[in-house]
Amino acid sequence: EAGVTQFPSHSVIEKGQTVTLRCDPISGHDNLYWYRRVMGKEIKFLLHFVKESKQDESGMPNNRFLAERTGGTYSTLKVQPAELEDSGVYFCASSQAGGGYTFGSGTRLTVV
Amino acid sequence: QKEVEQNSGPLSVPEGAIASLNCTYSDRVSQSFFWYRQYSGKSPELIMSIYSNGDKEDGRFTAQLNKASQYVSLLIRDSQPSDSATYLCAVNPLGGDSGAGSYQLTFGKGTKLSVIP
Numbered sequence: 412e413a414g415v416t417q418f419p420s421h422s423v424i425e426k427g428q429t430v431t432l433r434c435d436p437i438s439g440h441d442n443l444y445w446y447r448r449v450m451g452k453e454i455k456f457l458l459h460f461v462k463e464s465k466q467d468e469s470g471m472p473n474n475r476f477l478a479e480r481t482g483g484t485y486s487t488l489k490v491q492p493a494e495l496e497d498s499g500v501y502f503c504a505s506s507q508a509g510g511g512y513t514f515g516s517g518t519r520l521t522v523v
Numbered sequence: 524q525k526e527v528e529q530n531s532g533p534l535s536v537p538e539g540a541i542a543s544l545n546c547t548y549s550d551r552v553s554q555s556f557f558w559y560r561q562y563s564g565k566s567p568e569l570i571m572s573i574y575s576n577g578d579k580e581d582g583r584f585t586a587q588l589n590k591a592s593q594y595v596s597l598l599i600r601d602s603q604p605s606d607s608a609t610y611l612c613a614v615n616p617l618g619g620d621s622g623a624g625s626y627q628l629t630f631g632k633g634t635k636l637s638v639i640p
Contacts, residue, residue, distance in 0.1 A: 442626060444626070444627075446628075446630075452632070453527070453630045453631060453632045453633070454567070454611070454630040455630070456627045456628060456629070459626065459627060467627055469627070470627070502566060502567070506626065511557050511569035511572045512569065512626075512628070513569070514559075514566040514567045514568070515566060516565065516566045517566055
């Protein structure tokens, strides 16, 4: 069984640019989550999809962040325009129901 | 503000000893508790989940939960150098596979464990 796949693994962009992160969950997992870890801080929840619907987006920091999950398969997280404080590691995870997730390897975003 | 607190460490134990990792949480309604292991530069990996008070054992790992004290711990017996990693405690207000609502996890910052050969 393939795991949760994220790409790119690394991205360096300039402040003001746009970046799109992609996540492919484990096949058959209806639940897809985005989390972020800023350096020195704990991993923090961004949002949760159930199939193509946003179940909980209470963790999205502001309207510069847009997440989509068209067709209930892969998801994208777009940051536009990127700011310095957006730097961190963005993790995607998926699960069949509640309980423990399977995480992807993350995308390390650096905004300069 | 829901919080999960862990001692950041580093916690150093000799090979073969028992490593004890602790976690407290502030949200009294939390129902599901998880321990993740994260090697440097890698993704978190689920190693234990616990939903009821008491102990849950899986191989060399034992998770302990005390909801009255809002405390969850992870014991690693016969620690090996390969156990050296950061251990993350995570909690969720919903029970197990409740099938409803958000399964948002609140994470602690993690405890760095170093097992010395």
